Amino acid sequence: MSAELHKTPLLDELEKGEWPSFVTQMKQMAKKNPMARDLLGQLEQSYVDKITHWKHGGLVGIQGYGAGIIGRYSNLGDKFPAVAAFHTVRLHQPAGWFYTTKALTDVCDIWDKYGSGMLNMHGSTGDFVLLGATTDNLEPLFTDYLKAGWDLGGSSSDMRTPSCCNGMARCDNACFDTMELFHDVSMSYQDELHRPAFPYKFKIKIAGCPNDCVASIARSDLAVIGTWKDDIQIDQAEMKAYADAGVDIAGEVIELCPTQCMAWDGSTLKVNNAQCNRCIHCINVLPKALSPGKERGATLLVGGKAPILEGAQLASVFVPFMKMEAPYTEFKEFVEKLWDVWGENGNNRERIGEFILRVGLGNFVEAIEMEPDPNMVLHPRENPYIFYEEYIEEGDEE
Amino acid sequence: MAVLRETVRDCLRSKDYEQVLYLARRERRLVRTLVSLLYDGEPLVRWRAVTAVGRLAAAEPEKVRPLIRRFIWWMNNECGGIGWSSAPALAEIGRMAPELLRGAVRVVIHFRAERMILPGVFWACGRLAAAYPLEVREAVPELTGFLADEDAAIRGQAAWALGEIGDGRAREGLTSLLGDRELVLLYDGEELEMRETGKISAEALQKISADDHKQGRGTDLSTGSLGRIGGGGKKGEVGYVS
Ligand code: SF4
Ligand code: SF4
Numbered sequence: 001m002s003a004e005l006h007k008t009p010l011l012d013e014l015e016k017g018e019w020p021s022f023v024t025q026m027k028q029m030a031k032k033n034p035m036a037r038d039l040l041g042q043l044e045q046s047y048v049d050k051i052t053h054w055k056h057g058g059l060v061g062i063q064g065y066g067a068g069i070i071g072r073y074s075n076l077g078d079k080f081p082a083v084a085a086f087h088t089v090r091l092h093q094p095a096g097w098f099y100t101t102k103a104l105t106d107v108c109d110i111w112d113k114y115g116s117g118m119l120n121m122h123g124s125t126g127d128f129v130l131l132g133a134t135t136d137n138l139e140p141l142f143t144d145y146l147k148a149g150w151d152l153g154g155s156s157s158d159m160r161t162p163s164c165c166n167g168m169a170r171c172d173n174a175c176f177d178t179m180e181l182f183h184d185v186s187m188s189y190q191d192e193l194h195r196p197a198f199p200y201k202f203k204i205k206i207a208g209c210p211n212d213c214v215a216s217i218a219r220s221d222l223a224v225i226g227t228w229k230d231d232i233q234i235d236q237a238e239m240k241a242y243a244d245a246g247v248d249i250a251g252e253v254i255e256l257c258p259t260q261c262m263a264w265d266g267s268t269l270k271v272n273n274a275q276c277n278r279c280i281h282c283i284n285v286l287p288k289a290l291s292p293g294k295e296r297g298a299t300l301l302v303g304g305k306a307p308i309l310e311g312a313q314l315a316s317v318f319v320p321f322m323k324m325e326a327p328y329t330e331f332k333e334f335v336e337k338l339w340d341v342w343g344e345n346g347n348n349r350e351r352i353g354e355f356i357l358r359v360g361l362g363n364f365v366e367a368i369e370m371e372p373d374p375n376m377v378l379h380p381r382e383n384p385y386i387f388y389e390e391y392i393e394e395g396d397e398e
Numbered sequence: 399m400a401v402l403r404e405t406v407r408d409c410l411r412s413k414d415y416e417q418v419l420y421l422a423r424r425e426r427r428l429v430r431t432l433v434s435l436l437y438d439g440e441p442l443v444r445w446r447a448v449t450a451v452g453r454l455a456a457a458e459p460e461k462v463r464p465l466i467r468r469f470i471w472w473m474n475n476e477c478g479g480i481g482w483s484s485a486p487a488l489a490e491i492g493r494m495a496p497e498l499l500r501g502a503v504r505v506v507i508h509f510r511a512e513r514m515i516l517p518g519v520f521w522a523c524g525r526l527a528a529a530y531p532l533e534v535r536e537a538v539p540e541l542t543g544f545l546a547d548e549d550a551a552i553r554g555q556a557a558w559a560l561g562e563i564g565d566g567r568a569r570e571g572l573t574s575l576l577g578d579r580e581l582v583l584l585y586d587g588e589e590l591e592m593r594e595t596g597k598i599s600a601e602a603l604q605k606i607s608a609d610d611h612k613q614g615r616g617t618d619l620s621t622g623s624l625g626r627i628g629g630g631g632k633k634g635e636v637g638y639v640s
Contacts, residue, residue, distance in 0.1 A: 056476055057474065057475070057476035058476070058512070059473070059474075059475065059479075059480045059481070059512040059514055059515060060480060060514055061479075061480030061482065061514065063439075063441075063482065064437065064438065064439035064444075065437060066436075066437040066472070066479055066480060066481070066482065067478055067479050067480075068478065069478060069480075070476075070477070070478035071476075071478075071480075071512075088478075090478070135514075155477060155478025155479060156472070156475055156477055156478050156479025156480075157468070157471075157472070157475075157479060158479075191399075191400075191403060191434050192399075192434070194437070195434040195435075195436075195437035195438070196434075196437075196472070196479050197430045197431075197433040197434040198430075199468065201477070336399060336427075339430070340426055340427060343430050344426060344429070344430075347464075347467075348464075348467040348468050348471050349471065
């Protein structure tokens with residue numbers, strides 16, 4: 001290999017300034033890996049031509065798996081042969097992104113042996129993403145990762161690698177053990193993850209509280225968001241301490257409560273819990289004084305997605321409250337019902353949210369055998385969009 | 399769901415397709431399970447799932463119709479899927495319920511865009527020979543070209559398909575493969591077997607001669623002859639070349 005780097009005057013601009021630069025990182029790798037070197041060359045060419053030089057698509061994979069590797073080919077293979085085939089490998093992330101140093105070293109050692117040496121971690125797909133392997137190296141690198149205890153993540157029309165916040169490991173707000181649910185879902189649905197059989201992708205994202213740090217409501221087909229059913233717990237002494245310390249409780253909390261269900265008289269806080277919509281703002285601002293209630297679980301929302309075929313969509317509430325405890329039987333029954341109805345009737349490349357829009361939420365709720373509930377809303381405090389058919393007498397229709 | 403999967407897997411291992419059809423009438427998850435088994439880690443289960451999809455197409459076409467677009471999408475998918483068994487499953491649908499595949503049969507036969515799934519595409523060409531003789535014949539010149547491919551799985555499956563199609567134009571190419579000792583995993587619709595590419599070619603040549611004999615013809619079979627006269631496969635209509 002010639003150690004000479006390609007000339008990259010345009011990319012060099014991106015190294016200026018105070019911030020870390022991906023170009024600098026790629027140059028470091030380019031000194032020892034020809035794939036990284038040609039990647040820099042191709043990227044510079046893309047900046048010159050103002051167009052990507054990756055071809056559209058490409059099917060590659062591992063026998064016994066229908067997903068987990070994304071084929072990528074360069075249309076400048078003659079000029080940059082080391083990136084002619086530059087496939088992306090998705091490794092299934094661990095719950096809450098906790099790694100031991102040894103685990104990370106193992107991943108990188110195997111990757112140095114077979115791939116470009118470059119990777120990125122936990123973008124919107126969630127997986128540990130390894131960038132740039134040749135077709136011939138896919139089987140051997142997969143075997144090595146399997147031996148080291150790793151497996152591929154999801155892609156294509158399957159259950160995608162779930163993602164979760166690291167809730168209980170780090171956060172007082174967590175209303176259930178997000179990481180345990182993540183692990184259980186992933187292990188229970190290995191076939192759904194590796195062997196695509198759905199109309200399109202299905203993402204499950206899990207957040208421990210309404211802060212929704214994994215943005216599940218906007219990015220997943222099934223969002224599991226921690227919440228509580230009973231009253232917010234209040235420590236009035238701590239409230240007083242906040243006030244004494246100069247916190248503007250009226251301005252920062254009471255007036256910003258979206259449902260205006262709080263009252264503060266300078267020494268005591270009162271909450272009309274029936275009106276509280278569990279937005280968690282007050283708890284975020286006054287964590288020592290306020291905490292979620294004791295009866296904790298999650299709200300399940302369905303149908304969120306980023307824009308591709310239809311526009312972006314936020315998920316709608318389907319189950320206002322469900323206890324989240326192992327073995328998650330009720331949760332799994334719900335998930336499998338969604339899969340049954342959408343799996344059987346969804347059009348090819350139709351996300352479940354688009355499917356619900358097409359058939360109507362009322363029909364969908366009936367198909368998954370749920371009782372309509374006034375809590376099923378698209379936005380907080382919006383009218384429910386369900387019909388009470390039993391109120392319509394036959395004669396009334398004429 | 400895991401229980402159903404294991405039940406179906408056992409049915410496939412013992413070739414109990416009747417039981418699979420019985421389950422299909424009772425279990426709404428059967429179709430999804432079968433589709434998922436098309437990627438199974440056990441090769442024989444994978445291939446027999448292909449056969450089962452065909453049987454299901456004959457017994458309950460409406461259950462299978464929506465799968466056709468999905469299978470085609472998984473042959474072209476750019477979001478990280480690979481339809482290893484898509485072309486074979488489509489072929490079994492076309493073989494067992496020809497009308498279901500009519501609008502898409504050429505998409506399968508002329509698919510060349512992705513090398514990794516080409517062996518399955520060639521297997522599909524062979525399996526579709528009886529149901530769609532004119533259409534598969536359009537692919538003979540290209541299939542013959544792949545007999546010289548560097549990948550044994552591609553050579554072997556192309557040779558097998560050419561035997562099934564029974565077209566004399568493949569003779570020369572097949573003859574040149576007779577000494578090929580590389581092994582290929584081949585599914586005959588029931589069993590999976592490691593076969594030598596040279597032997598597959600020898601059998602293909604025999605099938606071509608037998609077909610010639612049946613048709614009372616000497617050599618060339620390049621005109622529409624297996625039951626349909628005229629029309630159909632226009633020459634030079636070969637689609638996508640990689
Ligand atoms: S979503 Fe809630 S529980 Fe999870 S990390 Fe964010 S604040 Fe903590
Ligand atoms: S959680 Fe939100 S809605 Fe409920 S009391 Fe606090 S600020 Fe108000």
